[in-house]
Amino acid sequence: MITWFRREARDLPWRRPGFPAWGTLVSEIMLQQTQVARVVPRLEAWLTRWPTPADLAASPPADAVRAWDRLGYPRRALALHAAATAIATDHGNVVPRDVDALLALPGIGDYTARAVAVFAYGDRHPVVDVNVRRVLARAVLGQGQPGPAKAKHDLPLMESVLPADREDAAATNAAVMELGALVCVSRAPACDACPIADRCAWRAAGYPEHDGPRAPRQAKFAGSDRQVRGLIMAELRGSDVPVMRSEIEPVWPDAEQRDRALASLLRDGLAVGDDASGYQLPGV
DNA sequence: AAACCGTGGGC
DNA sequence: TGCCCAAGGTT
Numbered sequence: 001m002i003t004w005f006r007r008e009a010r011d012l013p014w015r016r017p018g019f020p021a022w023g024t025l026v027s028e029i030m031l032q033q034t035q036v037a038r039v040v041p042r043l044e045a046w047l048t049r050w051p052t053p054a055d056l057a058a059s060p061p062a063d064a065v066r067a068w069d070r071l072g073y074p075r076r077a078l079a080l081h082a083a084a085t086a087i088a089t090d091h092g093n094v095v096p097r098d099v100d101a102l103l104a105l106p107g108i109g110d111y112t113a114r115a116v117a118v119f120a121y122g123d124r125h126p127v128v129d130v131n132v133r134r135v136l137a138r139a140v141l142g143q144g145q146p147g148p149a150k151a152k153h154d155l156p157l158m159e160s161v162l163p164a165d166r167e168d169a170a171a172t173n174a175a176v177m178e179l180g181a182l183v184c185v186s187r188a189p190a191c192d193a194c195p196i197a198d199r200c201a202w203r204a205a206g207y208p209e210h211d212g213p214r215a216p217r218q219a220k221f222a223g224s225d226r227q228v229r230g231l232i233m234a235e236l237r238g239s240d241v242p243v244m245r246s247e248i249e250p251v252w253p254d255a256e257q258r259d260r261a262l263a264s265l266l267r268d269g270l271a272v273g274d275d276a277s278g279y280q281l282p283g284v
Numbered sequence: 285a286a287a288c289c290g291t292g293g294g295c
Numbered sequence: 296t297g298c299c300c301a302a303g304g305t306t
Contacts, residue, residue: 028302035300071291110304130300180302187299
C-alpha cells in the first residue's frame, strides 16, 4: 500500500517538501467537493498573494471571495478568511496542530481538521473522505459503494486499519485516499491495477451489487436557488461599485426566486447592502 | 438529521 | 444530452 503510494502518488503542490501548514489548510478547504485539477492553479495564486493567515486577514473578505472566483461554494472563501483571522489573532499566526482547535475554526469539519493534523504535522489520526469511504466499503466491508457518511462509524473503521507507527499511519491515510482517487474510483474501478486486489473483500465476494443504503444524491442544479445565487455572485464579483437591484434582474427571470437567492446571500454574509445603496461583496 | 450550498469535467 | 461525481461543512 505505502510502497504503491510512493511509486504512483501524483506530484501535487501540497506534497512538496517544506509546503507550509497554512498551504495545507487552504488546499483542504479548496478541495472540499472540488476536483484537484481545478484547485491547483487557484491554490498557487492564493498562497502567492497571501503567504500567511495574517496576510489574508489583512485583506477584506471581498478580496477573498473574488480570488475564490468560480471554485464554487463561496461560503468557503468567507470561512477561510474568518479562520485566517482567528489564527492570526488567537494562535499567533500559526495553524493549529490540535484537532479540536482546528475543529473550532469556521469551515473546518471532521475531514479537514484531521487532514491538516496528519498531512501538515504528521500526527496519527484517521482521515476519512469520500475516497477513503469507498475503498473501505469495498476492501473491508465487501460493498460496492459506501453508505451515507457517518463519522461515528467511518473514523473508527479507518482507525482500525492504520499502522501503529505515526509516519506509516500518515502515509497510509494518503495512500488509501490516493487509491480511491486513482484506482478504486466510483464508476469503473481499475482492479487490475490495484495493489490490494488480493485482499479486497468486494472482489473476493464476486463484486456483489450494492444493497444497503446509498449516500443521498444531490438535488438538481439547473433551475435551483444555488444556480441563481451563483449568477448573482458572479455579478457582484464583477463590479467594483455597488450593484443596483435593477442590474441583478437580468440574471434570472423569476423575480421571487431572485429575491429569495439575494436574501439568502445577505443572510450568509456573502453580500451586503440594500435597495437604496445597492449590493456588494462584504468588507468593501 | 435531512437539506442546502457552486461549478465543471467525464461519459 | 442529462446525469453522476467531486480531498465536505453547516444548519
